Amino acid sequence: MTPELCVVVPTFNERENVPLLIRELSASLEGWNWEVVFVDDDSVDGTADVVSAHAKTNPRVRLIHRIGRRGLSSACMEGMLSSQAPLLAVMDADLQHDSSILPRMVQCLQQGSHDVVVGTRNSDGGSMGEFCKTRILLSRAGQRLSQTICRCKLSDPMSGFFLIRRNFLMEVVRDVRGEGFKILVDMLSSARRPVSLTEVGYTFRARTHGESKLDAAVAIEYLFLVLNKMLGDVIPVHLTLFMLVGCIGLILHLLTLLYLVDARHVHFLTAQIIATFLAMSENFLLNNRITFRDRRLKGKHLLPGIMRFAVTCSFGAWANFIFTRALWQSGVEWLVAGFAGIMIASVWNLSVSSFVTWPVRRHSADARPAYDPAIAGNIEVTH
Known part of the structure; x- marks a missing residue:
């Protein structure tokens, strides 16, 4: 049966986090008809092998293994387009997004006429957690910039945690740039009509495994995405x-x-x-x-x-x-x-x-670590 909800997770070198995220999603979405699609950009740490091992025994898990293609935004688009689910969620694999709010996000979308529900850290009970003031200031600056191109009021435009209707995706998909890290702003600014949006707050958690992909270049990339949208997508x-x-x-x-x-x-x-x-x-x-x-x-x-x-x-x-x-x-x-x-x-x-x-x-097969079943499924979850 076609799942009611598809959770798209772009990955690059997240092998330790994959089993933990699957376990979290299983607990948060118990009783729901859902699937998770991991879109891996040929990670050198064997992330695709870990996802594949789970997909063989868990029908809810799917893998898109991309070779020769890179980029978070394009990975998200490819993952969403691969599913026929009417509701599509996007979240990171690093466990910083709180999957327990997904049922509330789905209910908000089903009970109203909204196109998008955003997991926010900046309002409605949301929090940046223990992150430094510099990162918080960058988030606030991104919020102000987004108002110039988005057709809705958005408290957390830098969020990579959101839920949309599939019909909204099909409205904007041909106008989305699909470059960089901020797919949410790209999609909202590509809409040719006002977007109905609501938000659900959550506390941003610290990364436990792996390395952050965010740096100053992401902020510069975001700035030029905003400028490019203001100019009508004239220059890539x-x-x-x-x-x-x-x-x-x-x-x-x-x-x-x-x-x-x-x-x-x-x-x-x-x-x-x-x-x-x-x-x-x-x-x-x-x-x-x-x-x-x-x-x-x-x-x-x-x-x-x-x-x-x-x-x-x-x-x-x-x-x-x-x-x-x-x-x-x-x-x-x-x-x-x-x-x-x-x-x-x-x-x-x-x-x-x-x-x-x-x-x-x-990357050649020799450059990858040997497959370890313990990482694929036997990780002890601690809190």
Whole structure:
């Protein structure tokens, strides 16, 4: 029978948390007709093996094992679209979301005409728990930003814990960017009508196993998602981030030239080489940290990565020069021609870098830990 509720859980390196979450969901949703879909982005710790082991004995558990694709938002969309359940929930695998409020969320949706029910930490009895003031301030800032693009009042736009109707998903699915970490704001801002929304409070819990995927890059990504939605989805978020990093590199390049030539009296060509090297290194490091954070190069991969990036950008610079010169010689104003050249180079560099410098890495079976049945099902739950 088609389940009444589908809980979608995106995962990446969450093998210890999977059995605990299944156990929590079983207790919270006892008596309900439900399923849980884990969407795993080819975790290197064997998360997919743990989910698969449970799926063989528990018909409520399903696995979507994605290879060559990454991203929390796209994983959530893929998981929701894989189910025919009329009610679709999304939550994290790290046990920070309180699954015990799911029945209340379902009741809110069934008893009213709402499209969305959000698990909130900022109102209706919700709490950020023991988290630091900086994270709380970021949440408040995200709340204010979301009001500019969402068609409803939302106290916790940064929440990754929500419940929607399937028909609402089908309304917005073709307009959702599916990039970054904040799928809720992406969906709400993609709606072409006012969204009926209510909230249920819960206390955000501390992570017990695994490492948090959140850092400063997520906040930057969220900011550009908001800006992109305000501009009508004109420029993809990744391209915007890539161009921002490029602008920072340009400023660094000019400041380095100014310092070396004017203050240190270094020969211009020598200063140009140094400035170019510094700007290119900065571009690589920031793109590695922000734009391609899900494919971040580390350790021994850094040096080959920066060399590939340098070669890629040299072709982009050549294309920029040729295209800009052609436009300028045909009578186009220099400012317009220059901007067009920058766009051409940015699109080239981003596209090629995605495949050459930061390709989606496929982890071999040898890189994965041996399958351990104890982790799959025999973990003692302590409180």
